[in-house]
Amino acid sequence: MGLKNEGLPEVKASLNELEELATTAGWEVVGNITQLLNKWTPATLIGTGKVDEIGHIAADCGANFIIIDHHLTGVQTRNLEEQWKPARVLDRSQIIIEIFAQRARSYEGKLQVELAQLLDQLPRQVGAWLGSLSRQGAGTGARGGGEKAIELDRRQIRKRVEIIKKKLKDVQKKRKQHRSSREKNQVPSFALIGYTNAGKSSLMNAMTQADVYAEDQLFATLDPTTRKIYLDEGSHAVITDTVGFINKLPHNLIDAFKATLEESANSDILLHVVDLSNPQMEKQVEVVDQLIKEFGWDDKPIIHVFNKLDAAPVQNRFRVKQAPRVFTSAQTGEGLTELKELMLETLNKLTVPLEVFFPLEEKHLFYELQKDATSIYKEESQLGLVCKAQLVPGLVKKWRDYQVEKGSSDV
Numbered sequence: 001m002g003l004k005n006e007g008l009p010e011v012k013a014s015l016n017e018l019e020e021l022a023t024t025a026g027w028e029v030v031g032n033i034t035q036l037l038n039k040w041t042p043a044t045l046i047g048t049g050k051v052d053e054i055g056h057i058a059a060d061c062g063a064n065f066i067i068i069d070h071h072l073t074g075v076q077t078r079n080l081e082e083q084w085k086p087a088r089v090l091d092r093s094q095i096i097i098e099i100f101a102q103r104a105r106s107y108e109g110k111l112q113v114e115l116a117q118l119l120d121q122l123p124r125q126v127g128a129w130l131g132s133l134s135r136q137g138a139g140t141g142a143r144g145g146g147e148k149a150i151e152l153d154r155r156q157i158r159k160r161v162e163i164i165k166k167k168l169k170d171v172q173k174k175r176k177q178h179r180s181s182r183e184k185n186q187v188p189s190f191a192l193i194g195y196t197n198a199g200k201s202s203l204m205n206a207m208t209q210a211d212v213y214a215e216d217q218l219f220a221t222l223d224p225t226t227r228k229i230y231l232d233e234g235s236h237a238v239i240t241d242t243v244g245f246i247n248k249l250p251h252n253l254i255d256a257f258k259a260t261l262e263e264s265a266n267s268d269i270l271l272h273v274v275d276l277s278n279p280q281m282e283k284q285v286e287v288v289d290q291l292i293k294e295f296g297w298d299d300k301p302i303i304h305v306f307n308k309l310d311a312a313p314v315q316n317r318f319r320v321k322q323a324p325r326v327f328t329s330a331q332t333g334e335g336l337t338e339l340k341e342l343m344l345e346t347l348n349k350l351t352v353p354l355e356v357f358f359p360l361e362e363k364h365l366f367y368e369l370q371k372d373a374t375s376i377y378k379e380e381s382q383l384g385l386v387c388k389a390q391l392v393p394g395l396v397k398k399w400r401d402y403q404v405e406k407g408s409s410d411v
């Protein structure tokens with residue numbers, strides 16, 4: 001069920017996506033209903049007439065779940081479930097969290113999902129309890145016991161939240177160690193980000209010969225994966241594939257998945273992957289841009305990668321305004337060379353050129369410089385080796401003794 005006090009096309013698109021989410025969760029969608037509303041009814045969100053109508057339709061179809069494309073408070077869920085039983089009621093956030101729960105494979109992923117579930121449960125629980133009280137018209141006498149029970153539940157949830165947070169901290173410490181060794185070695189990093197199902201994992205596979213799970217389903221990826229990527233002879237970098245975004249991504253999930261998102265936060269350059277074939281392309285870009293801002297990633301260089309070129313109507317290319325950009329197909333391989341060139345070019349903007357000369361007896365230093373450089377070329381002569389490399393500014397002084405002076409031409 002979709003509802004909104006905005007335009008109809010937006011509501012329909014969002015509802016289609018909700019259907020996709022339900023299918024992804026493994027459910028069969030038997031029907032959908034849309035209502036445009038100017039104001040909400042506090043107890044049930046939608047008006048009584050509509051509540052009855054949906055109740056009848058759901059009973060006719062034998063629906064087990066009714067999903068509302070809007071946030072529901074605990075009271076509202078409770079009240080609606082009462083009216084629509086035996087069907088259960090979920091809202092958009094809950095179905096997204098449900099999918100994450102089904103997908104989570106790693107220890108860290110599972111902890112993060114459980115944390116999101118608990119954080120989601122806390123406020124709803126109180127609301128639901130208050131809702132049931134007001135329906136029963138319970139007096140203060142009845143309240144005491146219920147209040148204690150709810151407080152006990154809440155205390156237990158909070159306790160569990162603390163335990164999970166601590167476990168997550170331990171896992172994250174290990175991950176940080178990995179990352180800091182990478183950072184010490186100054187390996188430049190890219191992060192694939194973007195709307196779910198845009199083709200991030202497919203691009204990762206196509207560019208690195210990795211074998212990351214890529215599937216036509218929302219949130220196929222939950223755990224981040226990092227691989228080496230060769231952009232050019234003598235250059236080295238890593239690329240991280242991570243969880244996708246969606247419109248109205250639940251905040252509890254964002255909070256719980258902070259560590260996963262940090263993998264992208266720590267990368268030098270973002271690759272914002274967009275599904276060029278999706279009719280909702282602009283809206284999806286907007287959602288991702290908004291999250292980029294919210295996470296404070298907007299000071300990083302961003303390359304826009306318009307993927308699924310093979311499946312997109314030709315005119316979609318003309319709708320694209322973002323720069324720098326590249327059009328790709330992870331499926332056919334089209335545009336991947338251009339993408340790698342653009343990645344290298346962007347990387348080179350973050351680094352500075354260095355020209356050094358190694359006399360014959362110190363030729364082996366080339367290999368050390370290679371480790372520091374994001375790209376390197378060499379020319380051998382009888383006297384030694386001239387190397388042209390790109391380095392992050394901080395590493396240049398290490399090679400000062402070998403640096404070729406500007407204007408000198410005696411090597």
Ligand SMILES: Nc1nc2c(ncn2[C@@H]2O[C@H](COP(=O)(O)OP(=O)(O)OP(=O)(O)O)[C@@H](O)[C@H]2O)c(=O)[nH]1
Pocket residue numbers: 195196197198199200201202203213214215216217218219220221222242243244245307308309310311328329330331332
């Ligand atoms: N036609 C076409 N399909 C593609 C292309 N790239 C990816 N796909 C398909 O799009 C679907 C989603 O691809 P993924 O790589 O899993 O997408 P993702 O962005 O990693 O998605 P999440 O991990 O769910 O966020 C899969 O069915 C891919 O086969 C492409 O260039 N062309």
Ligand SMILES: [Mg+2]
Pocket residue numbers: 200201202213214220221242
């Ligand atoms: Mg993926």
